[in-house]
Structure formats: structure tokens, C-alpha cells
Amino acid sequence: MKTFSYTVNDSKTVKAALGRGMANIPADFPEIFNGVDKVCLVTGTDAPPSLRARALALFPEKKGHHFYFWLPPSEKAKTLEQAGELAAFLFEHGFSRNSLIIAAGGGAVTDLAGFAASIYMRGIAWVSVPTTFLAQIDAGLGGKTAVNLAGAKNIAGTFHQPALSVCDTAFLDSLPHSELRSGAGELVKYAMIGPGALRRVVEKNLSKTLAGDKSALTACVSACAAYKIKLVAKDERDESGLRERLNFGHTAGHAFEAMAGGRLPHGEAVARGLRFALIASREKGLLGKAAFHKADALIDALRLPPAGAVRRDFRQFLSLVSRDKKARGAANRFLLAEGPGRLRAAEDLKPAILKKAFEGALK
DSSP: OEEEEEEETTTEEEEEEEESSOOOHHHHOHHHHTTOOOEEEEEETTOOHHHHHHHHHHSOOOTTTEEEEEEOSGGGGOSHHHHHHHHHHHHHTTOOTTOEEEEEESHHHHHHHHHHHHHGGGOOEEEEEEOSHHIIIIITSSSEEEEEETTEEEEEEEEOOOSEEEEEGGGGGGOOHHHHHHHHHHHHHHHHHSOHHHHHHHHHHHHHHHTTOHHHHHHHHHHHHHHHHHHHHHOTTSOSSTGGGGGTTHHHHHHHHHHTTTOSOHHHHHHHHHHHHHHHHHHTTSSOHHHHHHHHHHHHTTOOOOOTTSOOOHHHHHHHHHTSTTSTTSSOEEEEEEETTEEEEEESOOHHHHHHHHHHHTO
């Protein structure tokens, strides 16, 4: 197990544990768990028995101390109504500011539970335990918590850092290939935005990761999680532009998700959003052909299934990207690539460029 701490905004210390087959986390972090009066484990109703067993190995149950709250599957969990139900559950069972929420699940679970932790009694402590590949390298880290509104992702949210993030790659053993491919959409993003060392880790392990190789998964989780946490420590609230790098591919990706009515997995939507950004970068004259083809080959390696669920409605796409929370009042705003690890924000791209990228991303 690797453990490390990072300080956010020179004030709050956040801890992380990365590894495989960990056990009894409270014994390793007594400063977080000592004095806690009650614990609520939050997870999804679709969680397999193996997830609960692994979670209990990480956080051994104490009689009269543990409570359980079950969320609807996937994005159905991310609503204001569900956050209210969880807060009401905590209140009904006497949770206080000395209590703790443990969110064990994919990004939807950590988003919703972290959001509820941020608003209950104006903020109680929580622990993020991402259990999918996508969540361990991205969605379950960083302290951004949110719910969806009117079909748009993450519109109502807060910044509420977990006291601890636990990434145990043993959770990934039972994931189907489709889940690994979805998570690899975010993995490819890190290869495009990160420094050379991170890019080489991803390129070396991508094919093995898709095949479920345990060592490759652990290597990628450790490298990507450490990189994201480092960025967040420097720019928690996305004020200096450092954290914005993590949104590469996400503006178009979120639009594709919305246009699919929730039938396109997030990681696959991000992968297509990455392709959109690469095409737009090439058409804008920022990215040369050789660099484009090298980056695009990483997306090809994912062998994405057809995006048949996404409506080919370009007008709807323009409407969605204009309402994206990162648009900042522009008609559209995208992060584009100038080369490996070199990004540039661009606003008000011409419809011709957007349409070519839109069509190319959904082929």
C-alpha cells in the first residue's frame, strides 16, 4: 500500500491510500477514524456481493456503529432528491459532525455521497472508495461532488474534499471488459494531458489493462491518481487553469452522454469527446497530422462499439455545449491540443469545425 498526504489551498490535509488487497484501513489511519461515533456505508443497489465483502475487509463492521444506505444504479443516483433522502436517513439515525460517510462505488456513488456529506450539517467527513476503474483513476478523486439537473451533468455541486481516498485495485477483478474499456477512456485522456512519464505508463500498459492484467491496472491507477491529486492540490476550485486540464474531451463527451439518454457509458463518451477535441485541434491548425494520428491511435486501441445510442442532432449538440458549465458565457468553449501534454482553451469555434469534429467523433 502506498500512502501519501496532500494539502489543498494551504489549509486542508487530504490523505490517499493506493494499492491492492488492503485491509482494516481504520488501523492505518487512526487520526481519521478515532472518535467517529457512527459510520454510513453508501453504495449502489447494483453492487455485487464481492464489492460489499471487499468494503467490509477495508472497514471492519462494529456492532451498533455501522449503517447502510443503498442508491439507485448509476446516474439515477445523482439527483437532489437522492441527496435529500440520504441526508434525511443520516438525521433519522442520529448522525452528527463526528460521524463519517464511506462512499464505495463508481463515480455516481462518490459524487452523490460526497455531495450529501458536504450539505449535511454544513459538512461532515467522508471517505471516497472508488470501486470501478474509471472512478479509481478519475471520478472518485479530487473533491468535486455534484448531482445532475434537467439532463445536464454535474450542474449542482460543491467542492468537499474527502478525508481519505482509498483506491484498492482488488475491486477491479470482477469487472467485465466493457467496464475496463469505459475506464480506459479516461486513461487515454491522461496519456494526452499528462507529462511524458505518465504518458509512457499508459502507453506501456493500455493493452494489458484492457485485458484485465492486475499489475497493469495497479500501475495505471497509481500513476493517474497521483497525477490528478497533485493537480487538485494546486488548483482545487479550477481557478488557475491547472485543473481544467482534467476536462479535456469532457465538454463534447458530456453532450454525447446527454444525447444518448444515459445509454452511453461515461468513459466511452469521454473517448469520443477526446476524438472530437483532436479533430477540432487539427482543423483549427493547432495539431499536426503526425501528432493527431499518434493520439488518435490510442482511441482506436479501445475498439469502441458503435455509438448508436447517440442522436445525430447537431443543433442539440450546439445547445448542450453552449450550456456546459465550463462555457463561461461563450457560445462554446473547448480544450484543444497542440501536442502531447500541451493544451489550449478555445472559445466560439466555427460551426463548420464543430460539425466536422462532431461527425468524426461519432463514426
